[in-house]
Amino acid sequence: MEEEEATADGEESPFTAETYAAEAMAADMDPWIVFDSRRTPRSEFDSWLESNRPSQVCRFGDEEGGVSPVGWIAVLGMNHCPSSGDSTGLQESWEKLLASGRPVSFQTVKELALNHGVLTGKWLMHLDSGFKLDHAWECVARAALDGKISLVKVSPHNPKAGGKQVICAYNQNFTEENEVIRLDSVIRATGVKCALSYKPDVYTHLGIYRNNRWKLCPTIYESKFDLECVPRRSHIVNKVTNLEVT
Template sequence: MAMYDSDYYAADSLECRNAKSVIYETGRNKESIEEWLEKNKPSLIHRDDGFGWIRVVRSEKSKYENDSDEMDVLGLKEAWENLKASARDISKDKIFELGNNFRVTAGKWMFFVSTGGKGDYLWSLVAKGIVNGNTLARKAKISASTLGRECPYANVHVVCIKNDNFCDEDQVYESERTIRSLGIKCQLQYKPDIFTRLEVYKNNIWNLRPTIYISNFDVISNATIIKEVW
């Protein structure tokens, strides 16, 4: 695989954010999640057709949310630019401090799956789990198909399953448990959203790893092992 730098991943992420999304939201879509999934299989929705993500949303308030704690993204980015311009070291601890100060605390468990039947199936487990209230997460998304593209994850989808606070280890672990309860047994990686907000991706100049946990499922013990990787 060719080496792609952080700027490449930043540009790719921006392209996805600006592209069209296919969305199922409880309370808005009239059809069942099963009917919607059948018509909107990730393997059939392509980046080259202008799509970035397929999303599902369960419209209910999380017990972790606080209406007064709205994100200050502009303040975050200003503080980040000031930090980069200073002589201070840039570390994960400093980035996490910024996240807390500006209330940018969301994160996501992620996994990668090949385009095709397997990807469509695992996504359906996640999507139905979100919609039916079987996960701590209320939002999830899967990237559109990159079939035929030359890119780091050609013919592979990334699935992202959100939670509200990466600083709350109990919440992060509980989110992982509910994902596993859906039948997802592949490796999961956990990434705080603040890295995406600050465009800090893999192969960045500070040698920071944007993922902070990895979860592996052990078939013999029928349990998962979560370890910190930062």
């Protein structure tokens, strides 16, 4: 499920960060349904989208029907390149940091991420399963197909997750604020208006989820779409500094 713990931010959640981390790892390990726009003809996209609507694909499959579990549904953009960071080294440095007793803060984690090149991050959209989710997914999936986003993925329907599913849209470097803001405007331009929250992948690697013992907020930006102002735009707040960045 990823942090992405399919509850929207602000809702109290009964589980520990460790539970979420274990669920995220399980989803990553299960087979994914992937449309790779670098290899698959664009003409096949519409029927792929139609037959893999996220509200209709079951996370745990159907053993009797011979349908295997699905971890994620994803679209790889033309410019997608697999993240190249050293996650093993990151893990070792993290263990050392914890053993040293030094306080864990956003800055110490960011330092580790820079040292080991684990810099990707994603905007998260938590939506109720159903038409709205499928529509939002189609919007960002098409943006990936058009080369505007390098990777988007959506969690399949999980009856245990309280009816919420999560869409993730990725960028290369969470430390480049302009890049994070630019990805938000790409998502907004597709017509997505729900609240977004942004999480660096280093948090996912290190198990920094909701209810973590370091009391770190699991997301570092949030974006709310302002329907009142003209032209319409997002208000993005940096959760580390509590300052608006747009």
